[in-house]
Amino acid sequence: MLIDVGELKKDKGIFKNYNFVLPFSYFGFEDKKGLASLNFEGVYSKGKVLIKGKCHLSYEGVCDRCLKSIQVKIEEDFSQEFNEIFNTKQAGSDVEERYLQFNGKELDLKEYFRQFIVAIFPLKLLCFPDCKGLCQICGKPLNEGTCNCKVNHFDQRWSVLKKIKDSCSLGKDRGGVKNGSTKEKDIQNT
Numbered sequence: 075m076l077i078d079v080g081e082l083k084k085d086k087g088i089f090k091n092y093n094f095v096l097p098f099s100y101f102g103f104e105d106k107k108g109l110a111s112l113n114f115e116g117v118y119s120k121g122k123v124l125i126k127g128k129c130h131l132s133y134e135g136v137c138d139r140c141l142k143s144i145q146v147k148i149e150e151d152f153s154q155e156f157n158e159i160f161n162t163k164q165a166g167s168d169v170e171e172r173y174l175q176f177n178g179k180e181l182d183l184k185e186y187f188r189q190f191i192v193a194i195f196p197l198k199l200l201c202f203p204d205c206k207g208l209c210q211i212c213g214k215p216l217n218e219g220t221c222n223c224k225v226n227h228f229d230q231r232w233s234v235l236k237k238i239k240d241s242c243s244l245g246k247d248r249g250g251v252k253n254g255s256t257k258e259k260d261i262q263n264t
């Protein structure tokens with residue numbers, strides 16, 4: 075992903091349009107199949123190149139709950155400045171700084187966009203917000219209906235609440251034998 079800085083310098087202050095469509099493999103994302111489309115404009119001014127535009131990602135993902143494959147589309151804006159350096163002494167000591175600099179006539183944007191794309195990948199993918207997932211016993215996708223397994227197919231999001239509820243009712247049962255339960259029986263009998 076090279077930008078010809080020499081060309082931008084000829085027309086200082088004038089924005090040029092760029093359009094790259096690249097497979098994920100270009101950025102080293104071997105675990106996902108997809109395309110990154112990068113549309114932006116760039117300008118050179120006072121020792122800096124500024125780019126700003128839109129990043130579209132389109133790839134095949136997997137629902138975290140039911141493992142169904144889903145087509146994911148993400149759109150995100152970006153803008154970034156890159157600094158010109160004139161000798162290696164000026165260069166940033168760590169790699170993180172260096173990818174935001176350029177020296178000479180070309181600016182390589184590969185590392186910048188690799189990091190940008192990693193940052194916008196969603197942490198969790200769902201085929202739809204209320205996906206019920208798979209039965210833990212027979213593996214049936216519960217979005218298609220219930221199965222005959224003797225388990226509670228409660229929504230996975232409520233699992234924490236269910237644990238709290240279970241521990242509360244356990245406590246009640248233990249205490250109830252000595253205290254409340256006989257009284258309740260008396261009341262019901264009368």
Ligand SMILES: [Zn+2]
Nearest residue numbers: 137140201205
């Ligand atoms: Zn799902």
Ligand SMILES: [Zn+2]
Nearest residue numbers: 209212221223
């Ligand atoms: Zn089942």
